[in-house]
Amino acid sequence: MPPSFRPLIQxxxxxxxxxxxSVLSLTGSQASEFLNGILSTLVHSPPRPFYSAFLHAQGRVLYDIFVYTRTGQPGYLIDYDSRPSEATPLLDLIKRYVLRARVKVRDASEEYDVWGAWGDASGEPERQWKWAESSGIAEPVWTEWPWGTQHESISDxxxxxxxxxxxVRKGDRPPEASTHDLASEEAYTLHRILHGVPEGFTDMPPMQAFPMDSNLDLMGGLDFRKGCYVGQELTVRTYHKGVIxxxxxxxxxxxPPDLPPSFASGLDIRAVPTGAGEPRPKPRGNGKLLSSFNGMGLALLRLEQVEAAERGEVTFSMDVETDGTISxxxxxxxxxDWWPVKP
Structure with missing residues (x-):
């Protein structure tokens, strides 16, 4: 991270x-086996919390999710983005797969709110990296289970x-509210932007986003060696034979100087040649702005253009229309900083 941005991190x-x-409840004697067949990561039994994703049959992202264990009842609670989108609502999607599996799924959004807590000095398990041979995909390899073992809580x-x-129970505050500063939802958005963490439909448009473009591999949301799951074929093929x-x-x-707090997602980000170095063809394609707040954002960028910008050959810019005027x-x-560097 550039030194000038470090003070923004709380x-x-x-x-x-x-x-x-929102939150779904999934219970039943076959809950772990059932989820293992449809999620992009290995589901352990007995249950442990974890981060994962539902993929489309063609390997695109439908939902990025957190899966929690629960107090007092075997099964899971699933935290997901429930805004309207092109994706089938998650409750309906899961019900399609139930068939004869001994599981029950229901909406639990009226029972729970989702909170984030950060800024304490707790340690993190050591993270190493496993690289695909040629695709540019990297997976974290952990010395211990990274997502924690508490019910209704996940180490992110x-x-x-x-x-x-x-x-947290609907309408309540977490116990941490007595010892932590209480911040806004926008503060959480800025927190994850500064750490380079995409989340939800704005950053991973359903039916459009590819999981590796969305950094699900780097964030521990993909398993390239587990058994068959929905979307596995293209994901594994990309791992072995593709290029990110x-x-x-x-x-x-x-x-300009008057910076609005956020911009519309989906704005095109152009790579503009600077004239430095040897003459080159005009860069192909545009990037896309995704989440943004207070002049910081996440963007889907072409890596060849990123590398050209790091060599000083191009700069990035975008046009924004305000009251009929384009600036x-x-x-x-x-x-x-946490991204791996291939040896």
Missing amino acids: KIPTVARVPHR RRAPGMGRRLL RKRILPVAIHS TWGVSHWRP
Whole structure:
């Protein structure tokens, strides 16, 4: 992260509601086996909390999810983005797969809110990396179970410093609210943007986003060696024979001087040649702005253009229309500190 952005990271203990999330309850004697057949990561039995995703049959992201164990009843609670989208509502999607499996699924959104807590000094397990031979895909390899063992709580290991994620009874505050600063939902959004962590439909448009473009491999949301699951074929083929050409990276948006708090997602980000170095063809394709707040954002960028920008051959910019007037804004990216570097 550029040194000028480091002061934006809240290092004091902070707790905030996570926006746009709902909760499903899934119980039954075959709950672990059932989820293992449809999720992108291995589901352990007895149950443990974890991070994962539902993929489309063609390998695109439908939902990124957190799966919690629950107090007093065998089964799971699933935290997901429930805003309207092109994806089938998650409750209906899961019911399609139930068939004769001994599981029950229901909406539990009226029982729980989702909160995030971060900024304490708790340690994190050591993270190593396993690289695919040629595709650019990397997976975290853990020395111990990374997601924790508490019920209705998950250690958020998508990136170092993300803290914990909590399910709290509807309308209540988590116990941490007595010892942590209480922040807004926007503060949580900025927290994950600064750590380079995409989440939900804005960053992973359902039926459109590819899991590796969305950094699900780097964040521990994909397993390339488990048995068959929905979307596995294309995902594993990409691991062995594909090439990752795009990634979601954090960006800063700068000038003109009057900076709005957020921008519409989906704005095109252009790579503009600077004239430095040898003459080159005009860069192909545009990036896309995703989540943003207070001049910081996440953007899906072409890696060839990212590398050209790091060599000083191009700069990124985007046009924003306000009250019928189009203004051009500069965009600068950085690679998160926690990303692996291939040896």
